[in-house]
Amino acid sequence: MGKDLDDRLSNLPDDILLTILDRLNVRDAARTAVLSTRWSKLPAMLSRLIINVWDFRPPDVSEFREDEFAQTNAAAIEATKSMLERRDSTRNRIHQLSVTFFLRESDPISIGHTVAQTMATHKVGMAEFIVLTKKEPIGCDERDLIDYGQQFMLFFDACPDAFAGITRLHLENLRFGESDISNVLVTCKQLKDLRFLNCDSEGVTTLQMEHSQLSELSIVDCRLGKVMLNWLPQLTRMTFEGWIAFHYALSVVYAPLLEVVNLTNVGLSWHKMIELSKFLRGTSVRDLKLGFKSEKIWVQPECLTKSLSSVFCQLRFLNLDDIPEGYNLTWTLFVLKAAPSLKELWMTVWDHLCKMETDEKRRAVSYSENKGVEWESSALDFQHRSLATLTIFGFESEEYMVSYVRGVMEAAVNLEEVFLYHRLTCGKCRANPNTLKRIRYPWTKRQRSSVKKRITDGVDSFAIIHFPTGSVRGDHIAKKKVPVVFSF
Template sequence: MKFNRGRRHRPNLKTEVGSGDMPSILPGNIQACNGDRLSELPVDVLLNILERVGTLDAVRTCILSKQMQMLPNMLSQIVIDLSPRDLFQKSHVVADVTNKILSRRCPHITIRMLKLKFVLSPSCCLSIGKSVGLAMTTQKFDAAEFQIMTPKDFHVSTDAHRVLFAKQFNTFVRDCPDAFAGLTRLHVQNMNFGESDIPNILSYCKRLESLSFFMCGAGSSSVLYLEHAQLVELVISYCRFKTVEVKSLPKLQRMTFGDWTCDENPLVLNFVPQLSKLSLANPNFSGKTLNLSKLLANAPTVNDLFLEFRSEKIWVQPECPKVLAPLLAKLRFVNLDHLREECDISWTMFLLEAAPSVEDLCITVWDHKCRRKSHESYSKKTDVKWKPSGPDFKHKNLARLTIYGFQSDDNFTGYVRRVIQAAVNIRKVSLHDRKVCELCSEKFPHAEARPSGYPRTSEEMDLSRKKMAAASATTCPDIHFCS
């Protein structure tokens, strides 16, 4: 369960509801009492409790007494977020409850949050869309979210299924324009669109602030053009487009782009004047690399950069600091995730050399087997070639270095020593052992794991500290071993 505090007097708690049992969040004395005793509580207290347990459970609870039956119509938060298994079994329930609550609401009570997860079935979608659309025109919404599942899971869907789902979704949007006009968040998955479909859909979603595509596409030779006046967050994962071209997103602040299918210009950023956080992830089976200088040519505002390599080949090309410096001038946080274990991590220094404002650098080295798609691609990896900086290089702003997967060998100790020498104001170095994934162990029970070289005893830790601080010209920072 996650808390999202809205009004000070009524905390907002999302909870997934999938059973008829009363959630344990209710105090024991309230759970034990009868309906009349519960209904004696003040309305504000009852609404506070009901918004904590989720909308379907709130409706079930209010059946306890006649005095409580009107409370669901007074909720300022309506969240129906079933698990996928329950959702497929109870899709009609989502439509029915949504319609009853929205049609009977008190119009003067603002809906702070409407979040609906539902299956893309024509009858249920139309019912939900019409109910939400009517409410949009008569009531005030602070935020509204649709998370749309397809009748078949993406693991078993064919291209023909995905084309059909996209057509059904397009029809849904056209039939319920008022609902989509008020949406602030939209999540779609498992659909193959025509090239003009997504721009048309966005033209309906005037208030949209967050957009997420998962396992979608328009063909491997297609270009996805994105243009929207209000979009703040964009997530594109495991989608099939030749290129995603962000033409104009003037309010975009956060973007996640993962597992692109084409190595040549997979992402083009044009007008993104407020982009501050950029997350990119790809396994790079082809071995081709991207130049950050080209990718970020129109995005010099990025201050938080997350690059993930899926325990495969490095897909970013180390570049001359002088070329990158104008584009990375505002970069403060760098996270390099899932670097393969045999990779020499010294290549990552090029980011420090090109980004003088970086304060926090986090590196995770981990052969995460269950995320790899083939052993063949993994076995053909090569080290990154780069030209190291001279011994006089200094970095004045780096304060924290964190490494997951640290081993007591020259690759790591030499790297930490080099960073300490360059970062004259570094205060803390946190070194962790390899991360553990239970799924990796279950999926590859006979795979040989490299022996861990992480220091365990105080003597081993002291020896590693001496190696890392041996040639430091400044005061050594605190070096913590966080096993």
């Protein structure tokens, strides 16, 4: 039976067999070479080569010892060389080449030279380096950042041909010198996706970014001073999260195609409020996420001005994430007033206790105890004709939320649906329910009927109000990327 099955598989055309192998990681795909002479040739013909160091770690190992780091990296390097050096340069274009590895001694240089040779002799579509460090971001101190930064620049300087051809570069836990990031941008001429996690730049107060091809940029928990997007004509997506230089840490000079923006930060008591009309000047965003991590609202509600209208004139989707619980939500309507084309308004109201600072550190770093913000009530008298959907995660039948939903339904005259979910949870929440505060959610039919009446009494709206229980709708999961809804 096994032999018959093997024979039937082996008789399939190459393109079908390669499609099957493309669904495996490189390590498992390479193992199929021992099945037969026919199969032995296939791994060298794959169009997608995803070589990830984590696929080579010893079984049942969660934390690496130093020797296991060396062995795992070595296995990834050997796989990279084996798969690339055996390829026939006249056949089978490489559509995707992704290599994930640890920044360790001379290992990256070996990978870089192999990838550069492949680029010189093969047609390669997308090429990606994901450069990891042995320490996680939370465990890195200043000395680690300096050491990792020096190691990366040695790698970069030794492999200019590889970096000249890569299209995606993901870096973590590095300290850059004054001109290092500029040199990376100049050398990586084909770069389309650049991501920094927990990086900083010594002595650099302003990071000037210019690149003709870059379309995605992610800067998370970095200390890079002010980031100026001077000339990024192809940039369409940007994540800017956890910035340190708080007031106007971002300046968009020229990024005319920028459509999807994620801005997330922790607002402390001494931080100045940010006016989005200045923070996002030079863009016409269509999809905007503002994240507050359950702390102080750092956005300054603005009255409708020409500059504010120009920023939000094309906005279609607004996601307000981790708004602190118990505070007036009316301030969020200033974006609705400034964005006449907005179709969907989503928000998550959540005191996420398993991630928030709740001990003496709150006082030490000046977390704000008053997290709310107000907007002039005189600005509430307006109509919005495009909003079709309002979705709230973390709804409770308290007056501040009920009155907010009423306000949206009164303003959005063509509103079609309102989804009011219970609070979300993460894995830590489910493991320790003590981190969850009780909220009043209308679980029963009678409770839902009562809340609907409070919301709609005197409101002229045809919108349908939903109270989803048990799980999040599939299309909502895809759009918001949320975990399952917690139920008591």
